[in-house]
Amino acid sequence: MANIVAIVGRPNVGKSTFFNRLTESRKAIVDESAGVTRDRHYGKAEWIGRTFSVIDTGGYVVGSDDIFEKEIRKQVDLAIDEANIILFVVDVADGLTDLDKEVANMLRKSGKKIFLVANKVDSSARIHDVNEFYALGLGDPFGISGMSGSGTGELLDAMVEVFEPEDLDEPDVPRLAIIGQPNVGKSSLLNTLIGEERSIVTPMAGTTRDTIYKRYIVSVSISC
Ligand SMILES: Nc1nc2c(ncn2[C@@H]2O[C@H](COP(=O)(O)OP(=O)(O)OP(=O)(O)O)[C@@H](O)[C@H]2O)c(=O)[nH]1
Ligand SMILES: [Mg+2]
Incomplete structure (x- = not known):
């Protein structure tokens, strides 16, 4: 079985900073303003010879009527369904918030293996700040800095211990890109082709921000 890790919070x-570190890429947009990531998106990562898929998700907000926040919530739910391991990211600079508690409750119901990741532990002075997250009842928090990478080795070691046995490598497949002007229907076309709500669709131009990557199989039958 494939190991799929969803980054949620x-x-x-x-989240996106840590996604980029795990996948050794700059694929996910990182910004100081909240709500930047919208669609969920995928990368490959490797640790001590074990490869796994990582899904970056948008920021989870509970009980909001905002069109994007509602759509992001749907995308996070889909990522949780797909994953067998959840990295629940919290922020030591802000401390424990009510929204963290609500996200923790939602994740607990998923029944998936959860690692609590206390991010922004940029210096040793910050390491004790992770302790308040024990209150979430999700076990030991892993203090990391997604920005510098410190603490990520211990987290990855613990993740690898619960990995499923690995799949054999898949063969190379053709890659297709859907390109066009804003609001012409690119996301709707992608969702129709793969038969799921992979990409957020709204009437607003410029909804999709990150590049969406999806592996899917199309069967073609030709009759003469
Ligand atoms: N000090 C510090 N800042 C960090 C760290 N990781 C991320 N940041 C900063 O936190 C801000 C948000 O980072 P993102 O990675 O975009 O956060 P996100 O959770 O993906 O945000 P949304 O997609 O909007 O939900 C950015 O300004 C980052 O530079 C860290 O380890 N330490
Ligand atoms: Mg993000």
Whole structure:
């Protein structure tokens, strides 16, 4: 079985920064304003010879009527369904928030293996700040800095211990890109082709921000 790790948490805690570190890329947009990531998106990562898929998700907000926040929530739910491991990211600079508690409750119901990741532990002075997150009842928090990478080795070691046995490598497949002017229907076309709500669709131009990557199989039958 494939190991799929979803990075989940409220807005602006550093999910995309950590995604980029794990995947050794700059694929996910990182910004100091909240609500930057919208669609969920995928990368490949490797630790001590074990490869796994990582899904970056948008910031989870509970009980909001904002069109994007509602759509992001749907995308996070889909990522949780797909993943077998959840990295629940919280922020030591902000401390424990009510929204963290609500996200923790939602994740607990998923029944998935959860690692609590206390991000923004940029210096040793900050390491004791992780202790308040024990209150979430999700076990030991892993103090990391997604920005510098400190603490990530211990977290990855613990993740690898619960990995499923690995799949054999898949063969190379053709890659297709859907390109066009804003609001012409690119996201709707992608969702129709793969038969799921992979990409957020709204009537507003410029809804999709990150590049969306999806592996899917199309069967073609030709009759003469
Ligand atoms: N000090 C510090 N800042 C960080 C760290 N990781 C991320 N940040 C900053 O936190 C801000 C938010 O980072 P993102 O990675 O975009 O956060 P996100 O959780 O993906 O945000 P949304 O997609 O909007 O939910 C940015 O200004 C980052 O530079 C860290 O380890 N330490
Ligand atoms: Mg993000």
